[in-house]
Amino acid sequence: MGPDIETLIQKISRLPGLGPRSARRIVIHMIRNREVSLEPLLLSMSRVFENVKTCPTCGNIDVFEDVCSICSDKTRRNDVICIVESVADLWAIERTSCFRGQYHVLGGLLSSIEGKGPEILLLDKLLHICKANAVTEIIVALSATVEGQTTAHYIKNFFTSRNIRATSLAHGIPIGGELDYLDDGTLFAAFSDRR
Amino acid sequence: MGPDIETLIQKISRLPGLGPRSARRIVIHMIRNREVSLEPLLLSMSRVFENVKTCPTCGNIDVFEDVCSICSDKTRRNDVICIVESVADLWAIERTSCFRGQYHVLGGLLSSIEGKGPEILLLDKLLHICKANAVTEIIVALSATVEGQTTAHYIKNFFTSRNIRATSLAHGIPIGGELDYLDDGTLFAAFSDRR
Numbered sequence: 566m567g568p569d570i571e572t573l574i575q576k577i578s579r580l581p582g583l584g585p586r587s588a589r590r591i592v593i594h595m596i597r598n599r600e601v602s603l604e605p606l607l608l609s610m611s612r613v614f615e616n617v618k619t620c621p622t623c624g625n626i627d628v629f630e631d632v633c634s635i636c637s638d639k640t641r642r643n644d645v646i647c648i649v650e651s652v653a654d655l656w657a658i659e660r661t662s663c664f665r666g667q668y669h670v671l672g673g674l675l676s677s678i679e680g681k682g683p684e685i686l687l688l689d690k691l692l693h694i695c696k697a698n699a700v701t702e703i704i705v706a707l708s709a710t711v712e713g714q715t716t717a718h719y720i721k722n723f724f725t726s727r728n729i730r731a732t733s734l735a736h737g738i739p740i741g742g743e744l745d746y747l748d749d750g751t752l753f754a755a756f757s758d759r760r
Numbered sequence: 761m762g763p764d765i766e767t768l769i770q771k772i773s774r775l776p777g778l779g780p781r782s783a784r785r786i787v788i789h790m791i792r793n794r795e796v797s798l799e800p801l802l803l804s805m806s807r808v809f810e811n812v813k814t815c816p817t818c819g820n821i822d823v824f825e826d827v828c829s830i831c832s833d834k835t836r837r838n839d840v841i842c843i844v845e846s847v848a849d850l851w852a853i854e855r856t857s858c859f860r861g862q863y864h865v866l867g868g869l870l871s872s873i874e875g876k877g878p879e880i881l882l883l884d885k886l887l888h889i890c891k892a893n894a895v896t897e898i899i900v901a902l903s904a905t906v907e908g909q910t911t912a913h914y915i916k917n918f919f920t921s922r923n924i925r926a927t928s929l930a931h932g933i934p935i936g937g938e939l940d941y942l943d944d945g946t947l948f949a950a951f952s953d954r955r
Contacts, residue, residue: 569812610801610802611802656784
């Protein structure tokens with residue numbers, strides 16, 4: 566195995582979820598299928614590398630001119646903003662097509678262990694957008710982890726104290742979930758939020 | 761998410777061991793870390809794409825002029841040839857540094873289900889090399905699966921009937937393996953091959 570291949574394996578093994586073993590498998594697959602795998606992947610990667618950027622308004626990652634395709638979409642409401650932790654979460658919500666408003670991607674979650682205070686949430690910038698667009702609702706769509714819920718609580722307080730309605734996603738039984746496999750916290754939330 | 765990113769995710773999700781979810785995670789990671797992840801990876805991939813080829817002698821994948829670095833290495837013995845199923849297996853043996861001879865990568869394993877007969881093993885080409893280099897031993901290093909062992913048996917017969925010594929890897933307890941977790945077949949092999 567030459568140094569070029571060695572380097573490629575090393576670089577691929579540093580991608581999230583991969584390690585040296587899976588990287589080797591991927592590299593062998595790519596080399597074996599140069600025309601159908603390596604070459605198109607290379608083209609696709611260089612296009613993304615040259616064109617992609619982070620939207621200055623919402624924080625989404627996209628290929629665009631001034632603002633991303635969601636921010637510039639005139640058919641979407643701009644009086645509702647959904648706050649997400651990461652671009653991955655934004656994409657997950659977009660896949661469901663259940664939300665037709667704007668987004669705001671946080672710079673991270675509050676974490677006293679990692680020393681991340683409220684300044685990383687960029688809420689002042691968001692408040693500015695809220696006032697400019699007369700936003701009526703902020704939907705806080707954060708993970709149900711300790712950090713996620715702490716951050717959600719902080720954000721909801723921040724907006725309700727400024728007379729902007731802030732809601733968060735419902736907790737309950739996942740679709741397809743079986744009752745006796747649910748943890749106590751979820752079951753408790755599902756009971757107390759029953760409709 | 762724009763069409764360029766969508767295409768890249770699709771292409772990455774087709775790599776072995778990955779799916780849409782891990783591909784999305786990788787793409788977001790690469791875009792987030794353009795300078796330290798996407799750009800070097802892109803460079804490394806294009807170098808491999810341009811330079812790598814399959815060695816006409818042994819079947820190894822490498823960056824070389826006429827024959828690969830193993831075949832052209834004068835310090836290696838060329839009277840012993842190790843037969844492996846794939847380039848991944850060759851690399852695995854090379855990592856242990858326990859073998860300093862030549863290799864022969866098979867085109868595949870015998871499989872009556874997939875209709876793969878002895879012609880895919882390219883044994884005539886190998887026999888030609890054996891005669892040219894006065895090879896004294898063929899080491900058959902194939903997996904201990906049904907197809908691997910069938911193929912190994914066929915290859916050993918092929919060479920012993922032509923007066924070339926053919927050996928295969930030992931079976932037994934893996935290093936660090938616990939006796940009571942071993943399957944019966946391995947334990948049986950370990951007993952009958954005891955030293």
